Amino acid sequence: MSHDDHGHGHHELTFWEKYVFSVDHKVIGLQYLITSFIFLLVGFGLMGLMRWQLAFPGTPIPFFGHLFPADLAPNGVMSGEFYNALGAMHGTIMVFLGVVPLAVGAYGNYVLPLQIGAPDMAFPRMNMMSYWTYLPGGILMLSSFLMPGGAAQSGWTSYPPLSIINPGQTMWLLSMVILITSSLLGAINFLVTTINMRAPGMSLWRMPVFCWAQFVTSVLLLLAFPPLEAASVLQLMDRVFHTSFYMPKDLVILGKAYMGSGGGQPLLWQHLFWFLAHPEVYVLVLPPMGIVAEIIANNTRKPLHGYKTLVFSMIAIGVMSFMVWAHHMFISGMSPALGNFFLVTTMIISVPSVAILTCLIFSLKGGSIRYNLPMAYALAFLPLFGIGGLTGLPLGLTVTDIYLHDTYYVIGHFHFVVVTGSIIALMGGTYYWFPKWYGRKMNDTLGWIHFWGTTTSMTGIFLPMLFMGLAGASRRLYDPTAQLHNLPVQGWNVVSTISAYCLGVFQLPFIYNFFNSMWRGEKTPENPWQATTLEWACPSPPPHGNFEKTPVVYRGPYEYSVPGRKTDFWMQTDKN
């Protein structure tokens, strides 16, 4: 199994082979990291434009307003179509091009093979292909803004019949098919790597929680994405060949009868879409949970509380996540009896989620906590993600969902889960693994500015949304002041918008810190955090092939503060 006992393949790699079309999982991981951070920034920028319209509707967008063509933003004031396009693309970019590639493509790619002691992914060339289908898919998605008719305008959920009538959707569907292909390639690779390529002694129950999280996530990606691919093909057929999979009979659009035959089912799309998109939510959340578990175990200097509970909860979430999708559709007109079934499964799936959070909180008990930057993010994750999770319960109950469903409460809940949950954890992961990637440490002062600025402004964006939603403010609206019932809480929109701009400003120290520390950061030893897992048992950055000798694993992943030992950590590779 070792890579170093044969002599061939020792040619110098060219620049292209090394940094662009690399088959090394670490380079691909960093490519994913930088690309998805850029996409996160782009998605954030789109949202910044929307937030202006929401806080100050009808006023010209400052600085940027006049850069847009007149049909999108006449006199610098955003048009309704443009707002819809921004909304759809914000959701799509953040979910499919930002957080998932960051959580899986970047962290999974870089850390997973190291943590299980593998020299690379099982299929290195397929890994490269996964990145090189993701990037064109993402560029195609962005380029749809330049197409005649503009980008997709039907929300990231693309509900028909609207999505079939609206312009821009064809490009959305094509890019989705490409992106799904990319994530399938990645998922197969991750699963085979985890199943087959573990180092000797690395049994499944010695894998760090992060590896388990990636494993369950890959199963979800593998099995949940193909249904969306099929559903997208059907929607593509509806748009290109005028079939009527999702178009009801006798549909009249703007006074004209729809040209297709009719007889299809708009609700079918919703079912197929959420059959993907609910597991997708766990794809967004499980890898960050794994990151938090790693950071907490490392910085409390004690074993995780309930390692097996964490793992079994993740597996339970993975299985259950295929049975809860229609709780997104309680008010869609589907049968209330079906609604009761999904209400029950939704309440059941909250049990393992709470178990995970509880284990992570209990892990803090009795630890000698090191308050460093990664730990700050992990500690911020716990309450903020907790708010996100708990605010979801009223949405899982049919009775309360009827009131809350079309309000800002849903947006607040979802963003608490994914932004103050996932993205906070992913940022913490950057601070945690940066020494592994570059052999250098990120600057602490800038890091703390970034931390406090980010957590505060994120809360400032999303907490008002919960208040607005409870007061009944409708979501998806281009002009929130057009309806009387939204007016009493319009002030919160202003708070939210100002917080959003603050969030943008507070990312500047992070961006500067990241690139500055790459070259000028303080140099760190191989294992700066005194961690136990395998990624710290090889040089930083690891060479091609990762380990000098195939590592042998002797014990579980979190042997901290073992009584009778000189050091308070016992690496998985240390025999004694």
Added chain:
Amino acid sequence: MSQTYDPTEFMGNADTHSGVTNAKLGVWLFLASEIMLFATLFTSYIVLRMVSTSWPWGWDALNVPLATLNTVILISSSVTIVMAYAKAYDKNKSGFQLWMAATVLLSLGFLVVKAFEYGHEFALGIGPHTSVFYAIYFTMTGLHGIHILGGIAVNGGLLYMSTQKEHWEHPLFLGRVEGAGLYWHFVDIVWIFLFPALYLL
């Protein structure tokens, strides 16, 4: 830094944790995702048919004899690819080439028959837009046809590779044939579900 390792060393090595080579495990996982893809289409078919007020009977709307011929062709091609694998296992090159060529020819035959079927329907002015039944018929058989094309590319590629010594004697060659065989059986099985669902029921 330039130290590289040979990934093929891992792919052909069955001495893994699971006892299955990486490549074979990868193909099976790929097939799992393919099952989800077609299962979604079959589910859509069931849902659309359940709510539809009128649904034509396959015998009236489609050409059942031609589809039966195609079923026979595809099942035969599954047999021939197993024979090709057996010959490759025995290191019998000409036998492998014979059976693999038969597989490729049969799959091309399938596409020709399918083209006649489509052509006849188009000549009558029938297309995916005609009704939901034809929409799902063209989508599912079309997507299946694309999978056949993929299979032809893989099987034809293996046939071509077998003419070259370096590929034929490559330790991974047999595994590649096996992977192609697994995929081809899957494509075959999809048709075995498609045929009754669209043509007979």
